[in-house]
Amino acid sequence: MISLSAPLKKPVILLANGEFPVHHLPKYLLDNSETIICTDGATDKLIKYGLEPTVTIGDLDSTKLSEHESPGLWVPAPDQNKTDLQKALDWCIINNIIEITILGAGGIREDHALGNLHILAEYQGMVELKMVTNHATINCEQGNRTISSQPGQAISIIAIHPVESITVSGLKYPMVNQRLLPSSRATCNEALNHEFSLDTSGSVWLFMNHTD
Amino acid sequence: MISLSAPLKKPVILLANGEFPVHHLPKYLLDNSETIICTDGATDKLIKYGLEPTVTIGDLDSTKLSEHESPGLWVPAPDQNKTDLQKALDWCIINNIIEITILGAGGIREDHALGNLHILAEYQGMVELKMVTNHATINCEQGNRTISSQPGQAISIIAIHPVESITVSGLKYPMVNQRLLPSSRATCNEALNHEFSLDTSGSVWLFMNHTD
Numbered sequence: 106m107i108s109l110s111a112p113l114k115k116p117v118i119l120l121a122n123g124e125f126p127v128h129h130l131p132k133y134l135l136d137n138s139e140t141i142i143c144t145d146g147a148t149d150k151l152i153k154y155g156l157e158p159t160v161t162i163g164d165l166d167s168t169k170l171s172e173h174e175s176p177g178l179w180v181p182a183p184d185q186n187k188t189d190l191q192k193a194l195d196w197c198i199i200n201n202i203i204e205i206t207i208l209g210a211g212g213i214r215e216d217h218a219l220g221n222l223h224i225l226a227e228y229q230g231m232v233e234l235k236m237v238t239n240h241a242t243i244n245c246e247q248g249n250r251t252i253s254s255q256p257g258q259a260i261s262i263i264a265i266h267p268v269e270s271i272t273v274s275g276l277k278y279p280m281v282n283q284r285l286l287p288s289s290r291a292t293c294n295e296a297l298n299h300e301f302s303l304d305t306s307g308s309v310w311l312f313m314n315h316t317d
Numbered sequence: 318m319i320s321l322s323a324p325l326k327k328p329v330i331l332l333a334n335g336e337f338p339v340h341h342l343p344k345y346l347l348d349n350s351e352t353i354i355c356t357d358g359a360t361d362k363l364i365k366y367g368l369e370p371t372v373t374i375g376d377l378d379s380t381k382l383s384e385h386e387s388p389g390l391w392v393p394a395p396d397q398n399k400t401d402l403q404k405a406l407d408w409c410i411i412n413n414i415i416e417i418t419i420l421g422a423g424g425i426r427e428d429h430a431l432g433n434l435h436i437l438a439e440y441q442g443m444v445e446l447k448m449v450t451n452h453a454t455i456n457c458e459q460g461n462r463t464i465s466s467q468p469g470q471a472i473s474i475i476a477i478h479p480v481e482s483i484t485v486s487g488l489k490y491p492m493v494n495q496r497l498l499p500s501s502r503a504t505c506n507e508a509l510n511h512e513f514s515l516d517t518s519g520s521v522w523l524f525m526n527h528t529d
Contacts, residue, residue, distance in 0.1 A: 186502075188501055190501075212424060212427075213452065214471075215450055215452055215453055215455065216473030216505075217504065218430065219434065219475055223475075224501050240425065241427055243427065261428035261429075261432070263431055263432065266499065287435060287477070288432075288439065289402075289403070289431075289439075292429065292431075292432040293400060293428075314428070
């Protein structure tokens, strides 16, 4: 796979081909990035938006552009066993990019959106990763954490695999040493203050919904 | 909880408060339903669309209507341990409604959309249930099944919990007695013909993406 001779500038955005950023938070992150890595057809959306991709990667069957029409590095990655988002993250790891914000990975097809959440979980230990959609900032969390929040902010916690024990304080509906199965049970919670604490034995998706 | 004195007419639609139907398939199902059960704010969207709810159910903090402004049965269900979609499904079960199509349960907030997929899985054994979004028809499947498809139709299979053994034939990327963990691994598959077969020891979400 094509790699880099010099490090890419931070902050690094990985733009997937789901719902394009329209909320001001992911738009701000996109507008203020120094490097934008696009998966396949996301490069067309980015150019239409008025920005240029630093890298375009994937099986390149969604983009209407050819290598010569697209600015930046063009990285064909035809592996059918991985999604374009996985290929882009693999490329980032090979190129020593360790802090990435994923945009454009929510919405549109439900199977892709759910698949992207699983990819967020799979790569969490390998790179510092968060996903910002038009509705929420999504992280995977495990262990003891104190997390900044806005009073009244809508928070959901969904187990990725069965979690033996989770304790949450500082939210409207606290939990103490509870078992949490993958389900809708801990959706629709709410931050009471400017931070809350989370202690979980297994990895969970933490959805911090935007406050405006 | 308020229940019915006479059975509701089929087909029964349960309209959730996510992305409202705009694709012709869920719109057709909505337009040709005999009973529409709305969760909370979905009743406002339905009335704006030009139809009337048969029942409105939920904690009723999202709807801008009051009981007297809304047509149909008004069922307050304030339980904070369940989502409005769960309350509506519980109400259907109490009222002996055994075949339900859920619309409006995809898109918008990612935590709600994922929670709704888990609810689809949880209620699958209790009622005959499918979800139709603007992108796909989504079922939960377990055991040996033959499923109708369109050649070229985009199909994804995502394990809800670890599946010990899954065999799939008739898709572009077949599987034989494989273990399938909850992941993005079996997304982006494709039907080869007018049916395919699926044999799975554990329950999976089957995403049959719309062909147009």
